[in-house]
Amino acid sequence: MYRFHNFPNWLMIVFGMLMVSFSGTARAIELPPDNFVDAWTRSGTAERFAAENLYGRIDGGAELFLEFGFESLTCQQYMHGGAEIGVEVYAMSEPDAALGIYLAKCGAEKPLPEIDVRNTGSAYQIMLVADVYVIFINNFTGDENLLPVMTACACQLIETIQPKSHVSILETLPTDHKIPGREFLFRGPFALQPIHTFGEGDIFLLQRQIFGVGARYQEANGTTYTLLQIDYKTPDAADLAFRNVYTHLDSYLTPLDKTSSQLIFQDYKQKYGIIERSENRLRITIHLLESPIKMQ
Amino acid sequence: MPSRSYQSLSELSSINRRQFLKIGAAGSAGLVLGNPAHWAQAQDSTPPKTNIDDALSVPKHSLSVPGVCPGKVVEIHSPEAMKNGQFQADVIAEMIQRGITNLTGKDMKASYELLFKPTDVVGIKVNPVGPGLISTRLEVVNAIIDWLETNGLPRNQIVIWDRFDYMLTDAGFTPERFPGVRIEGLQTMDEAAAGGETDDNSRWLTADGKHVSEAKFDPDVYYWADVEAPQDNPYLNQHVFNGQYSYFGKLLTQEITKIINVPVFKNTGNGISMATKNLGYGSICNTGRLHRPLFFNVCTEVIAFPAIRDKLVLNITDGLRAQYDGGPMPVANFTWEYNRLFFATDPFALDMICHNLIMEKRKEMQVNVNEHPRFTEYLRYAEKLELGITNPEKIEHVQVS
Numbered sequence: 299m300y301r302f303h304n305f306p307n308w309l310m311i312v313f314g315m316l317m318v319s320f321s322g323t324a325r326a327i328e329l330p331p332d333n334f335v336d337a338w339t340r341s342g343t344a345e346r347f348a349a350e351n352l353y354g355r356i357d358g359g360a361e362l363f364l365e366f367g368f369e370s371l372t373c374q375q376y377m378h379g380g381a382e383i384g385v386e387v388y389a390m391s392e393p394d395a396a397l398g399i400y401l402a403k404c405g406a407e408k409p410l411p412e413i414d415v416r417n418t419g420s421a422y423q424i425m426l427v428a429d430v431y432v433i434f435i436n437n438f439t440g441d442e443n444l445l446p447v448m449t450a451c452a453c454q455l456i457e458t459i460q461p462k463s464h465v466s467i468l469e470t471l472p473t474d475h476k477i478p479g480r481e482f483l484f485r486g487p488f489a490l491q492p493i494h495t496f497g498e499g500d501i502f503l504l505q506r507q508i509f510g511v512g513a514r515y516q517e518a519n520g521t522t523y524t525l526l527q528i529d530y531k532t533p534d535a536a537d538l539a540f541r542n543v544y545t546h547l548d549s550y551l552t553p554l555d556k557t558s559s560q561l562i563f564q565d566y567k568q569k570y571g572i573i574e575r576s577e578n579r580l581r582i583t584i585h586l587l588e589s590p591i592k593m594q
Numbered sequence: 595m596p597s598r599s600y601q602s603l604s605e606l607s608s609i610n611r612r613q614f615l616k617i618g619a620a621g622s623a624g625l626v627l628g629n630p631a632h633w634a635q636a637q638d639s640t641p642p643k644t645n646i647d648d649a650l651s652v653p654k655h656s657l658s659v660p661g662v663c664p665g666k667v668v669e670i671h672s673p674e675a676m677k678n679g680q681f682q683a684d685v686i687a688e689m690i691q692r693g694i695t696n697l698t699g700k701d702m703k704a705s706y707e708l709l710f711k712p713t714d715v716v717g718i719k720v721n722p723v724g725p726g727l728i729s730t731r732l733e734v735v736n737a738i739i740d741w742l743e744t745n746g747l748p749r750n751q752i753v754i755w756d757r758f759d760y761m762l763t764d765a766g767f768t769p770e771r772f773p774g775v776r777i778e779g780l781q782t783m784d785e786a787a788a789g790g791e792t793d794d795n796s797r798w799l800t801a802d803g804k805h806v807s808e809a810k811f812d813p814d815v816y817y818w819a820d821v822e823a824p825q826d827n828p829y830l831n832q833h834v835f836n837g838q839y840s841y842f843g844k845l846l847t848q849e850i851t852k853i854i855n856v857p858v859f860k861n862t863g864n865g866i867s868m869a870t871k872n873l874g875y876g877s878i879c880n881t882g883r884l885h886r887p888l889f890f891n892v893c894t895e896v897i898a899f900p901a902i903r904d905k906l907v908l909n910i911t912d913g914l915r916a917q918y919d920g921g922p923m924p925v926a927n928f929t930w931e932y933n934r935l936f937f938a939t940d941p942f943a944l945d946m947i948c949h950n951l952i953m954e955k956r957k958e959m960q961v962n963v964n965e966h967p968r969f970t971e972y973l974r975y976a977e978k979l980e981l982g983i984t985n986p987e988k989i990e991h992v993q994v995s
Contacts, residue, residue: 405919405959405961420926438726491864494966566966
């Protein structure tokens with residue numbers, strides 16, 4: 299039987315490099331080495347998961363990652379004395395996909411100022427997004443003393459990500475009255491689940507290819523609503539999606555008015571929604587207190 | 595239709611549930627039975643046929659769900675339950691006492707006598723997912739055992755149970771921690787094989803191709819659904835069987851005579867994973883196939899079977915530490931010290947109250963909330979089956995601080 303010590307040293311070095319360095323698409327990231335801070339060392343070798351075995355790692359959570367565009371997951375534990383932290387690096391297909399995952403999972407953000415990319419963190423977990431990567435640094439004990447170690451680990455990881463792409467997808471949203479931190483992205487039905495139910499399956503025909511963006515808004519009088527926006531490649535594609543929504547509209551949504559480019563409905567909470575098609579864009583406003591018919 | 599007929603409780607009995615997970619990936623990830631993402635979405639528009647009529651054809655008795663206090667939910671809040679990062683056993687024991695007495699309107703002895711008899715074998719169904727973080731607190735189980743024992747039930751007539759044996763151990767439900775009390779998982783599972791870490795199936799698969807836990811399930815008591823299961827080893831490892839039958843465990847059908855259900859307060863997607871899911875998906879095997887086509891309805895229909903319906907006498911939802919997002923897997927960032935316990939004999943009224951409470955918390959924490967009726971349809975379905983009261987206006991919600 300083969301054992302590691304049967305391999306020549308140079309092969310072990312190459313193997314080790316492969317285990318700690320990888321690329322999501324084109325950009326490389328390196329996991330922190332032993333002693334990245336004090337005497338913290340790796341515990342075991344890094345585990346890597348491709349799309350086909352992601353269910354083995356996060357069955358039940360894999361769909362969202364796959365929907366946004368998943369490339370690989372690398373996991374590494376670090377130990378010092380009896381303490382342990384875990385690093386999980388999700389490489390996504392593109393920066394927008396990474397941001398989509400981050401926004402879906404971050405909750406109300408509490409950024410750590412030492413980390414110079416978008417992040418949220420506590421002694422239990424730091425979560426950050428940089429370029430195509432979404433990174434989790436976990437401490438299941440919640441021991442506050444480990445937060446500096448987790449932060450140092452995060453900073454080391456970020457340093458190796460060069461260059462960091464500017465993500466502009468959220469900039470297409472109107473900025474007036476937008477509630478900070480309440481943006482989201484979607485690329486299929488799984489990411490839409492917590493937002494609203496418009497119908498079964500891929501109701502907006504996104505096919506894991508097209509990104510939708512959205513956010514919560516609050517008017518000066520305190521009323522809130524949610525805006526979603528999808529830019530298709532062509533007006534015909536937008537029209538097809540619009541007709542698909544109308545044809546397969548969720549049975550709990552009551553259509554109130556429809557034209558060739560607009561659908562107004564009332565939902566199960568007696569709130570209103572409007573779907574508008576203009577050129578290649580679908581603009582969807584939901585959770586409205588007043589009927590858009592009255593407003594027009 | 596099933597080829598075998600349902601047999602009543604007197605002839606048989608059954609087992610339990612669990613979603614299992616390994617704390618891990620994505621701050622929310624882990625290995626979970628079935629597929630909660632599908633769960634969190636929706637059932638098929640035309641649900642497949644099931645053998646629910648078999649369950650409904652068996653007459654109920656006076657303690658059958660919704661039990662002696664239909665539509666009543668008692669919420670006990672004690673800010674002192676957690677002190678200096680530690681849950682306080684004495685405070686929790688006092689919360690248990692206040693909860694039970696407020697629920698039944700009787701003292702602890704009379705409450706015991708209302709729900710149990712000396713010959714009962716009482717199964718305490720816990721939720722050990724997320725050990726130490728969001729699993730059923732050991733202090734809560736301790737207080738329940740003390741109540742039973744004080745009133746004359748021998749410890750060897752008490753069983754702490756869940757679907758997976760190793761998860762009980764991970765969560766601290768061990769013979770050392772609970773001496774004299776039986777600790778029983780309905781099945782085992784090889785984690786390494788399930789996680790794809792090994793191709794060696796010998797630890798869970800016998801030479802003749804059967805799961806080692808097969809004999810622990812009752813072939814005569816089952817939930818049948820016209821849904822096929824995946825025919826692969828990873829599924830079989832997790833689910834023991836992969837046909838159209840989800841058998842109840844023999845522990846439930848043949849040994850336990852009363853159930854105290856002790857779930858934890860947490861979400862699963864846009865819904866909740868509390869009292870009814872703890873039993874609905876925890877009392878049978880072969881559940882992975884059911885998530886997508888039947889969604890939450892499994893929680894209602896499984897509880898309708900006499901193996902559960904006629905034995906479940908008390909539900910205590912552990913909301914000492916609760917989780918408002920990321921569930922059913924434990925995610926520390928979304929947990930908070932809620933310091934509450936909820937009591938009911940009616941699991942459906944209990945879940946309706948807790949569903950509404952967790953939605954409020956999600957809004958407060960600025961988590962997106964989808965309040966589509968599909969996420970509570972299973973509770974209204976239970977009311978149609980006369981298993982509980984779920985109209986919030988008809989539920990008596992008693993809050994005690």
